[in-house]
Amino acid sequence: MTYCAGLLVRDGLVLIADTRTNAGLDNVSTFRKLHVFETAGERVMGVATAGNLSVSQSVLALLQEGVALPGVAERETLLTAPTMFRAAQLIGHAVRQVLQEIGQALDDAHVSADVSFLLGGQIRGGPMTLFMVYSAGNFIECGADAPFLQIGENKYGKPILDRAIASDTDLYDALKIGLISMDSTMRSNLAVGLPIDLLVMRRHTHRIELAHRIEPGEPYFTDLSQRWSDALKAAHMAIPKPPYAPSSG
């Protein structure tokens, strides 16, 4: 399992991904699911992946080697795509190409070939954008009304994002809220776990501002988790008990 979240706010973009993968419950490993494509000062992109690891790794390899788009002479990579929209199309084409090759074999083996991607970043001259690409290669763009997208085990960590993230949230507050969302998910699903990779990109700088891996036992994340737990406890203790009168029956 995997949980990745992308948060697109006024000043920039945050991408967060866990690193736990499992093929069955008895085969758990750590793999990087958050990848950087950067030509500093010109373009910066982060790609987070969820789902079948062999499919997503093949897609990433294609994105580096080059994807043949219909009607485009040269193979394109994420470092040559002219726009973020084209970059999302590239991922979609790469997914379809990989699934054409191995989708049937995976299906025959009753292995899910499902994958999904978050693509976030900015190319000089264009807007900063965040996309979610599905297994079929189709994709959606993150909007201002709900300025985040999630892939993988998304539900446990969604309530805090629904309540706390707005377009004008400070960039490092967004990072913090994303980490709370990750902490809630890890607590409810053991298949999502540390280390956590994170990226911060500030709008119009076209470079990675912060790339960090949170290892188990890191003081800040441990403190965040404990403070959040304590605060939730205090929050529900502070709410009055229900006033409903017992039934007469």
Next chain:
Amino acid sequence: MTYCAGLLVRDGLVLIADTRTNAGLDNVSTFRKLHVFETAGERVMGVATAGNLSVSQSVLALLQEGVALPGVAERETLLTAPTMFRAAQLIGHAVRQVLQEIGQALDDAHVSADVSFLLGGQIRGGPMTLFMVYSAGNFIECGADAPFLQIGENKYGKPILDRAIASDTDLYDALKIGLISMDSTMRSNLAVGLPIDLLVMRRHTHRIELAHRIEPGEPYFTDLSQRWSDALKAAHMAIPKPPYAPSSG
């Protein structure tokens, strides 16, 4: 969609269910999903249902009319079952009986026949118990380590239960925490909605202590929702921002 939660604490049992059902997104209705079977002073049970409404309603009808168990001469109902364990078996048998009759036809029509049930209560002389019954008729019992069970849209509301519910939680605090869990679910999934039905049963009283329906706009629930929202906001504001230093690159 549906969300139902059962919380089994030292002093008793809480069952909470929403009432929204939808057959497609354009056909949304209100149906009771929380049902009481009571012979006050002798036995009390609550049954919450999720999944295909036609299947769960047929199961409930059988539970009232009587289910034929293999090797048992008389048809049994929830009001005649000798133990809570037998009551859970009855639900399992009723589900299998209904699915034998209409499961194939539903499958042919590409309609999911999935259902699940929470059964909680106490029969004089026996323990207070909470069961979850699956579509196949198998069931599990709630234990002291995680003193709650959920059916339906369970993930959004699970983090608060994971953190806040313990066996020794006060009975009406458990009700309050269950309502916070419901509020989080409703906020993240529009297919779960008001009114909310709730039941409270105190251990060894063998009767419903509180049966209540929360209608839209009810002051206590509105206040709980607002306080919880405000508290979450205050909680994440109080956590320091991440101390990670920007990348040098």
